[in-house]
Amino acid sequence: MPCQGRVRAVAGRAANLVHMTSSAITASGLRKAYKDKVVLDGIDLDVPTGTIFSLLGPNGAGKTTAVNVLTTLMTADAGTIRVAGHDVATDTKAVRAAIGVTGQFAAVDDLLSGRENLQLIADLKRLRPAESKQIVTDLLERFDLTESAQKLASTYSGGMRRKLDLAMTLVGKPSIIFLDEPTTGLDPRSRRTMWEIIRQLVADGVTIFLTTQYLEEADRLADKIAVLDGGKIVAQGTPAELKRQIPGSHVRLRFATDLDLDTAARILTDATRDDEDDLVLRAPSDGSAKSVRDLLTQLDTNSLDVEEFSVHTPDLDDVFLALTGKTNTKVSA
Structure with a gap:
């Protein structure tokens, strides 16, 4: 206007x-x-x-x-x-x-x-x-x-x-x-x-x-x-x-079969299996584009297809708690 x-x-x-x-x-x-x-x-x-x-x-x-x-x-x-x-x-x-x-x-x-x-x-x-x-x-x-x-x-x-x-x-x-x-x-x-x-x-x-x-x-x-x-x-x-400074960032990787999951687990030695989904691995990552790309490239090199993936990073509540030791999500000025 x-x-x-x-x-x-x-x-x-x-x-x-x-x-x-x-x-x-x-x-x-x-x-x-x-x-x-x-x-x-x-x-x-x-x-x-x-x-x-x-x-x-x-x-x-x-x-x-x-x-x-x-x-x-x-x-x-x-x-x-x-x-x-x-x-x-x-x-x-x-x-x-x-x-x-x-x-x-x-x-x-x-x-x-x-x-x-x-x-x-x-x-x-x-x-x-x-x-x-x-x-x-x-x-x-x-x-x-x-x-x-x-x-x-x-x-x-x-x-x-x-x-x-x-x-x-x-x-x-x-x-x-x-x-x-x-x-x-x-x-x-x-x-x-x-x-x-x-x-x-x-x-x-x-x-x-x-x-x-x-x-x-x-x-x-x-x-x-x-x-x-x-x-x-x-x-x-x-x-x-x-x-990205706070530990806990990871990539959630879902595979189509148990065989793919087992193979990926042997390749990604730092990854852990998801307790809630038998076909999911959680691989540590800082959440950056390079980190995720390197991870997927490593799987592709071994002819492993990822059915779906998502990046999970801490939120500012986690950052605030880690840096100040305070749990309050409302921060007064």
């Missing part, structure tokens, strides 16, 4: 500010302590421009402190941090102009309508009347809030409030957005709607720094994940890379 195109153009122009560097956010040796308690113990971060980066960790790991430092709400004790190409310590104003922050709870004014909430932010940003009107109208349409624009925010559902909150963040045309648990409390349909909005923002060139209590959300959205525990980054990589 035309107005969606205009909003995307606005986001694109904002993103150009960051595209001058390949990294939207970098931190080296970031350290923060409260008296004798070290909360962040020299962490390093690198968030590529135009990607979704998710920071995970158990309660007390230091995630909120990290976000507060990156968004200039708190001063680091040591380390070098650059956001949108600007030094957080010496160029705070420029950093704040480039970022948007959406907290865990929707920061909307219940006594104002949806349109008035957006207009309030536009006035605080000192936008020109014509520009302000256009941006507010475009954002209401993009977030499917046009029909309820004149209704008080107090009448909005949880999903509508979260959408309005994110729309208010976009009034300032941020090139980097920090999302703190953006889907907490939302029903599955509203959560998926928010995921789509986040993906659209990234497609427009915006960088997303995400903290979430849903591991599935990080798995589906994030290009890169860092796991923070005890003030240190204990693992970092794509969701697939993190899963």
Whole structure:
């Protein structure tokens, strides 16, 4: 739609500010302590421009402190941090102009309508009347809030409030957005709607720094994940890379006959028989394409046909448990 195109153009122009560097956010040796308690113990971060980066960790790991430092709400004790190409310590104003922050709870004014909430932010940003009107109208349409624009925010559902909150963040045309648990409390349909909005923002060139209590959300959205525990980054990589670090990955191979199964078992000495299916072997594998290809080639060389196969890898719950020792699948930020 035309107005969606205009909003995307606005986001694109904002993103150009960051595209001058390949990294939207970098931190080296970031350290923060409260008296004798070290909360962040020299962490390093690198968030590529135009990607979704998710920071995970158990309660007390230091995630909120990290976000507060990156968004200039708190001063680091040591380390070098650059956001949108600007030094957080010496160029705070420029950093704040480039970022948007959406907290865990929707920061909307219940006594104002949806349109008035957006207009309030536009006035605080000192936008020109014509520009302000256009941006507010475009954002209401993009977030499917046009029909309820004149209704008080107090009448909005949880999903509508979260959408309005994110729309208010976009009034300032941020090139980097920090999302703190953006889907907490939302029903599955509203959560998926928010995921789509986040993906659209990234497609427009915006960088997303995400903290979430849903591991599935990080798995589906994030290009890169860092796991923070005890003030240190204990693992970092794509969701697939993190899963491959955890033992338990295997290829499930199903054969047509017992003879084929027995022959394959002699060839694949590390494979084990499946307790639930007499014709299935489980062969250890890191889940990578090369590993699976090598395995199938080995069977093909011995003239063995696999009737069907599937790759099974640990999920992020397994990763989180292995790295932090915590079993909770909901990870507070």
